[in-house]
Amino acid sequence: MSQTAVRNLGPATALACRECGESYDLGPRYACEQCFGPLEVTYDYSRVSRERIEAGPRNIWRYRDLLPVPSNVADTPNTEPGFTRLVRADNLAEALGVRTLWVKDDSGNPTHSFKDRVVGVALAAARELGFKVLACPSTGNLANAVAAAAARAGIRSAVFVPSNLEQQKIVTTAVYGGTFVTVDGNYDDVNRLASEIAGEQDDWAFVNVNVRPYYAEGSKTIGYEVAEQLGWRLPDQIVVPIASGSQLTKIDKAFQELIKLGLVEDKPYKVFGAQATGCSPVAAAFKAGHDVVRPVKPDTIAKSLAIGNPADGPYVLDAVRRTGGAIEDVSDDEVVDSIALLARTEGIFGETAGGVTLGSLRKLLASGALDPGAETVFINSGDGLKTLDAVAPIAKPSANIAPTFDAFRKAGLV
């Protein structure tokens, strides 16, 4: 890839190591050469104002002055993710005995998960960095988002998935065209192969590997939107699902940035994390009081959260502990029950990840970790249409009748 490409990454100024602080020029790098720590984008935020944000488009690009993307990013064809509904969930609040509850419903994104946000930012940055192919290893939502965003942008995609993926999940990515490779192996094998390819193919941007520092910044937009949609203020409590942990740390980062920039009032807020018990390494570390996250082998229906060795685990522990939050985990049965509760009370059909988050919220309420009197937001990061099998056992008809009014009357449905 060309090192001489013109780089217009807006307010981004450099990459800095999250461990040792070493600074690097903006470029296609993701690990510190000194200590192998992860790199993070640093910024010059002098252009940010509420007025500029509010005058922007109704998608993540309204926050372009806070992201590593060119200032004209919205003019390039893109899937226009973000600015999803923040739904006031009074029915659910009443069912749970909570005063004020909001659902940030990211199933409203173009491919129906929050991944459209991170992929949108990764694509914009990758283009500026001179990459020619947008790639990823994935088992679901990320694959959809990468293939769709690349198609819309008119560039090539290359998606790698385990070959034992369900037929349905293959269809939802393959339909966008692009290169779509099934790999004989599990997700770890696919991930390893992706890193190898990224090392050899100079112009392939694996969004969650070699452009990860840019990609991850996209999750900040969830935090910005929650604050703006609440009328430029922070909630008291927010509950976020944990896969790699990146989303949680970036929402926390977004809240801190908004405070520093004076866009919201400085007030305490608590960040809570949610995991499925079948893949709960961060919850386990939190509960044990550890700083280190011990990898696990995932076994849960919440596949989109099934990362056994979460890269941002330690940073999640930091954010949760610093803000006075907590991390909880729930069984698969609790996940399904919470998907149903959200659908029945608010008409929102969430993915298993949404069930994990609401399930954990319920458990955090029961334990007293969450304050029922404080304003609470939780994230539904994906769409129930993508995880139908999970709820099939409980989503059944009330009755089966003959096609007559008499049969209807006798069924006692009135």
Next chain:
Amino acid sequence: MSQTAVRNLGPATALACRECGESYDLGPRYACEQCFGPLEVTYDYSRVSRERIEAGPRNIWRYRDLLPVPSNVADTPNTEPGFTRLVRADNLAEALGVRTLWVKDDSGNPTHSFKDRVVGVALAAARELGFKVLACPSTGNLANAVAAAAARAGIRSAVFVPSNLEQQKIVTTAVYGGTFVTVDGNYDDVNRLASEIAGEQDDWAFVNVNVRPYYAEGSKTIGYEVAEQLGWRLPDQIVVPIASGSQLTKIDKAFQELIKLGLVEDKPYKVFGAQATGCSPVAAAFKAGHDVVRPVKPDTIAKSLAIGNPADGPYVLDAVRRTGGAIEDVSDDEVVDSIALLARTEGIFGETAGGVTLGSLRKLLASGALDPGAETVFINSGDGLKTLDAVAPIAKPSANIAPTFDAFRKAGLV
């Protein structure tokens, strides 16, 4: 149902027969007592202005002054449908040799089809008319929309579907709770039963039966949005799928209203209709020069358009002929090919209905009925996630490899 209920239906003034013009007070009626013709809402539009619309919420309720709903409708919990993306489709336009092409992408609605619009209006009106249960016969999108909207509104839903419906479609509605009845029979049987129940249960609002005049008005919002999103002007050509035909006639009605109210410049526009060949009674009547639509027995993968006896068929013929448009139909293979084309060029995964519409657009271009130099909009009315089986045969991986860089290299994917 109470005839003394206070009826706050905003700008709606009466119901008028579309055949004989007989006028009725606003109420729970849907057919003319004189001639059995369908009833339509009439309005007093004195409050409408661009300013009032633009100051409204980013959903269909910004058009509340043009709908039979209370002026405070947005304050009542609802799924907030509408204001979906109008996507400039330059890649697709280039592939088709068209100058300016837009996709109105209604898969972005809360339950991912345009049905959220009509159900939103039906629910708001039904509430004012004193109904207690929101009901429908359906085989898919409408069932999802009714169950979700009722859940969010905190009222009871009752959805009736044929008992041979695929398990997946049962799950996507049953998850919202409410009464969900499978009926031993085909869709016609279910529909007949729904009419019978509507006749007996005074407080059940079957959205597409006894509150149909209100429900149907919801489709006007697609037309309003297209015009507003184009900067308050009408496109030259619009291509709309035909099931009952209601959506097409209401988009035409919306355009006419905007002209009459001076909200857009008065200019000619052409309305085109799209059907699947396996259920193309309106296209057949159009091509034969008939005024009457002869019912057919549907046989197509585009199930959401499979209405063999479309209630608004004659009105569709009127609108299309009056504006100088045409109606085309396409085979199931063309439907699938067009779903893939839309996904590959624009990153939008449409339902089979979207494939029907784009497929028909392509055929209308080839025949010269559509002008490639004129600005064209087409509707993607639903989401590909709901009709995965249709594209499974063509959405396949590019390659299957072992998890090694050597295997990747040998597969010739670089």
